[in-house]
Amino acid sequence: MTETPEPVSVRVDLGPRSYDILIGPGLVASAGRHIAAALPRARALVVSDETVAALHADRLLAALESAGIGAALLTLPPGETTKSFDHLIAVVDRILAERLERGDAVVALGGGVIGDLSGFAAGIARRGMQFVQVPTSLLAQVDSSVGGKTGINSARGKNLVGVFHQPALVLADTDVLDTLAEREFRAGYAEVVKYGLIDRPDFFEWLEANRAAIFSGGAARVEAVAASCRAKAAVVAGDEREDGDRALLNLGHTFGHALESVVRYDPARLVHGEGVAIGMALAHRFSVRLGLCSGQDAGRAEAHLRAAGLPTRIQEIPGDGFTVDALMDKIAQDKKVSRGALTFILTRGIGRAYVARDVAPDAVRDFLNQELAA
């Protein structure tokens, strides 16, 4: 057995709700020790999905046991449809059936679906239990496990129901990403690129130089995850409940959500990160059209996404349904719409994104017409 290096630690500063994100290889195997240190004497319910549980749950349960943490396992079906009231009720019921108390922990072992669902359950069972994230997808490690947004979907839209409930600890084991499907890894990478494009031009440049190494694993991967967590933690610390600057994290997401919505969240056609990749490319090209951003910067953003194997044009999505009307309709429904005005994240160049609160719907319409005709 090789020595496991000390994990990188990123602090999320939220006053009494502050916590650490530990990032590095082997963290599932050492999870018991870290959780026992953060939550002495806590018992645990591990929530996972069938795919992830089959690959990683035994090691996590063994780690908890060896640290003296009594733990039960609840396994749910994989996929976005698991983020429902039915599964929420099932997780809450299991928490109560295990007679866990407020100081005990719900441990999410999985991607963003498991993290969002079980974080929500932890936020409402006994009006708030301890919560630990063990994110296993790249997207979950760099995005969904950081910041305390939890929730489920409703028939009326995605992520419309939930709470802000910060974890006590996040353990991002970069080794578990080795079992993640290549397409899911790429999708998560779109969110990594996003942090560079928002306000970290140096990080974006570093990504351009280190992309292949990040995909292979090792130190570059740890650094990419850590830098992403630092970026998200900084935004979250400044705006815990998403009233202001946190909106920057939606770069690429207004367009991306519209695309996901048109394909009805069919992952065979489009997964979230792919939608974000196309959305970010669109946001840059839209900014060029509005005279805000140089064509060179937009091209550079797009080239990097393409090099990572990510789509950047609506036409790359298989199947049809992408009319301007359909997209405008979804954009207007987006929950980031505030009192009628359209809010978009636009950019003045690589790492110079900003929140534009009254984008004229007609400008968006014209732009989409041009995109779809191209």
Add this chain to the structure above:
Amino acid sequence: MTETPEPVSVRVDLGPRSYDILIGPGLVASAGRHIAAALPRARALVVSDETVAALHADRLLAALESAGIGAALLTLPPGETTKSFDHLIAVVDRILAERLERGDAVVALGGGVIGDLSGFAAGIARRGMQFVQVPTSLLAQVDSSVGGKTGINSARGKNLVGVFHQPALVLADTDVLDTLAEREFRAGYAEVVKYGLIDRPDFFEWLEANRAAIFSGGAARVEAVAASCRAKAAVVAGDEREDGDRALLNLGHTFGHALESVVRYDPARLVHGEGVAIGMALAHRFSVRLGLCSGQDAGRAEAHLRAAGLPTRIQEIPGDGFTVDALMDKIAQDKKVSRGALTFILTRGIGRAYVARDVAPDAVRDFLNQELAA
């Protein structure tokens, strides 16, 4: 039409989540003005139960309309069983169907059931909407509408699922209590007495002198509600999330909940405030038995509850099932049990209650044996 006096205002101090409780006659009719002042430009969904809606919803909707607040009404069945996941989902769905945004308001018009349920829905729809309480039962005015505890029941126990979600405003219209059943008024009065018994001996003395006036309405009623809100607000401000001193508010509740649980929450046999009245009398007699409190003080507490028409002995509850074993079992299940030790609120006299964290189960058992034999 007589002039409506200015309402009494009680501030709940919770930093950025601070809010006012307005108390007085006629507040339903002036609700629109107060809500518009607290939440400019907000739209509203009013949630109520059938009984309360029939009596008071028209006036509230008219008040909102005249203040330019667009409002819809959702009416649910009355009763404790409404605090369920099914009804929670229905309220959330209606909030989303009305396309309310985060700055819009869920307005609870009803007793504690409607307040707890719709506060929970407001806490999770879009991860937190504005929330306004218009409590219509005495219990809701002096207790459940203050402090931000919201929630529903689970098959595994009462109030086990919920969030802390503070309202933006509470409007306690003391006139609406005129339509409340006498028995419900008395039950709410038990919680008023509780504040005196916890740590306000002067208030308890004032209640002894003004009980009849409070029941009749008018200035004494306003003052009793306001003093109760001040008492609860002070405790809540010191311990928003119920980690410490807020436990004092459970005076009478550990016994009370056990009694409610034995009768399976059948309101024909026992309503919550009656359970609390008996529970407070038991807590005082138990404290006497433990040598903590004088028999004289316990007798005075009991006499006041009896004068208000409230029960003070287990034997007054119709029907059977009150064995020591059944009660001890419920007490052990109570969610205020922390890691095995029994926590009780005991007292050293009128207005001198304290949190006792390791009461020996055998002492409780012996005491209950004596009570049931008496």
